Amino acid sequence: MRAQGRTFTKFSTASILILSCLFFILYYHPLREATPESYPTYDPSRKGFQLASPRIPEKIWYKVGPKGLSDQSEEWLHDCLHKNPAHSAQIMTDLTGDQYVQENFGDRPDIVDAYLSLSVPILKADFLRYLLLFVEGGIWADLDVSCGDVPIREWIPETMRAKARLVVGWEFDVGWGENFIRQFESWTIMAAPGSPHLFMVINDIMEGIRQKTEEYQVPVSGLTLDMTGNVIDFTGPRRLTRGILKSLELARNETIDMASISNLLEPVLLDDVLILPGYSFAASSNSYSNVNVTGPSLVQHHYAGSWKNHNGGEI
Ligand SMILES: *[C@@H]1O[C@H](CO)[C@@H](O)[C@H](O)[C@H]1NC(C)=O
Numbered sequence: 001m002r003a004q005g006r007t008f009t010k011f012s013t014a015s016i017l018i019l020s021c022l023f024f025i026l027y028y029h030p031l032r033e034a035t036p037e038s039y040p041t042y043d044p045s046r047k048g049f050q051l052a053s054p055r056i057p058e059k060i061w062y063k064v065g066p067k068g069l070s071d072q073s074e075e076w077l078h079d080c081l082h083k084n085p086a087h088s089a090q091i092m093t094d095l096t097g098d099q100y101v102q103e104n105f106g107d108r109p110d111i112v113d114a115y116l117s118l119s120v121p122i123l124k125a126d127f128l129r130y131l132l133l134f135v136e137g138g139i140w141a142d143l144d145v146s147c148g149d150v151p152i153r154e155w156i157p158e159t160m161r162a163k164a165r166l167v168v169g170w171e172f173d174v175g176w177g178e179n180f181i182r183q184f185e186s187w188t189i190m191a192a193p194g195s196p197h198l199f200m201v202i203n204d205i206m207e208g209i210r211q212k213t214e215e216y217q218v219p220v221s222g223l224t225l226d227m228t229g230n231v232i233d234f235t236g237p238r239r240l241t242r243g244i245l246k247s248l249e250l251a252r253n254e255t256i257d258m259a260s261i262s263n264l265l266e267p268v269l270l271d272d273v274l275i276l277p278g279y280s281f282a283a284s285s286n287s288y289s290n291v292n293v294t295g296p297s298l299v300q301h302h303y304a305g306s307w308k309n310h311n312g313g314e315i
C-alpha cells in the first residue's frame with residue numbers, strides 16, 4: 001500500500017527544487033530537534049514552498065464503506081482537491097485498509113490481529129485513521145467533511161509551521177458552560193508521520209481492547225458496542241484527546257493546565273501539537289459571544305453519522 005501511495009507523487013521535478021525544499025526544511029528545523037529520519041515519507045518534489053508544514057504530507061485520506069462513495073461525498077472530495085491542487089487523495093476501502101495494516105504493522109502482530117479481528121465497522125474506521133496517520137502522515141478526512149475556502153497550506157499559522165507535527169481542533173470548547181468534557185474532533189486530523197502522540201492513542205486503544213476482551217471473556221472478534229461502551233471513549237474523539245494530552249504530559253513532564261488550552265480564540269502550539277480553536281474544524285459545535293473574534297472555518301462537518309446504528313456500521 002505504501003508503494004501505491006507513492007504512485008500519487010511525481011518524481012520529475014528538477015533537483016534544484018528538491019534542494020531548495022531541503023534548505024527550507026533545515027532552515028526552519030534546527031538539527032538538534034530531529035534527525036532526517038523524522039520525516040521519512042515526506043516527498044519534497046511537490047511544487048511550491050508554502051507547505052502547511054514541512055513535514056506533513058500533502059495527502060488526504062478517505063475511507064469508504066461497502067456502499068462506496070456517495071454523490072455528495074464525491075462532490076465534497078472533488079471540491080477539496082480543487083481548492084488544494086497540490087494535495088492528492090487516497091480512498092481506502094475495507095479491503096485496502098486491512099491490507100495496509102497487515103503490510104505496515106508487521107512488527108506489531110498484536111495490532112494486526114486486533115485490527116483484522118474487530119467486527120464493528122466504526123471501531124475499525126476510528127482505529128484506521130490513527131494507524132494510517134502514524135505510518136504515513138497526511139490529513140484524515142471523514143466522508144461527511146467539506147473544505148472551507150482557506151487552502152490547507154494556510155491552516156497552520158506561519159510562525160508555527162516549523163514546529164507543528166500534529167494538528168487537531170476542538171470539537172466542543174466554547175459555548176458549553178464549564179461542566180462538560182472537552183474533546184478534539186476526529187473527522188479532520190493532520191499529522192506528520194511517526195507522531196508519538198498518535199502512537200499513544202494506538203496503544204491506548206490496544207489496552208482498551210485487551211481490557212474488554214478480558215472482562216467479557218470474548219475474542220476481539222466477539223466485541224460488540226454493548227461491551228465497549230461509548231465509541232467516543234473507546235476509539236473516538238475522547239480516546240484521541242486523552243491519548244494526545246497524556247502523551248504531551250509525559251513528554252513535557254508536567255500536567256497540562258486545561259485552562260491554557262480551553263476557550264481558544266486562536267491556535268495554540270503545545271510542543272509539536274497544534275490545537276485549533278473550535279471555530280476552525282467544528283464551527284457548528286461552538287458558539288462565541290463576539291462573532292468578530294473568531295477566525296475562518298477551515299472545514300465543515302456535516303454529521304452524516306453513518307455509524308450511528310446498533311451495529312456500528314453503515315446504514
Ligand atoms: C519531572 O518532574 C519532576 C517534578 O517536577 C522532577 O522531580 C523530575 O526530575 C522530572 N523528570 C525528568 C525526567 O525531567
Ligand SMILES: *[C@@H]1O[C@H](CO)[C@@H](O)[C@H](O)[C@H]1NC(C)=O
Pocket residue numbers: 292
Ligand atoms: C464586529 O463586526 C461588525 C461587522 O463587521 C462591526 O460592525 C462591529 O463594529 C464589530 N464589532 C467589534 C467589537 O469589533
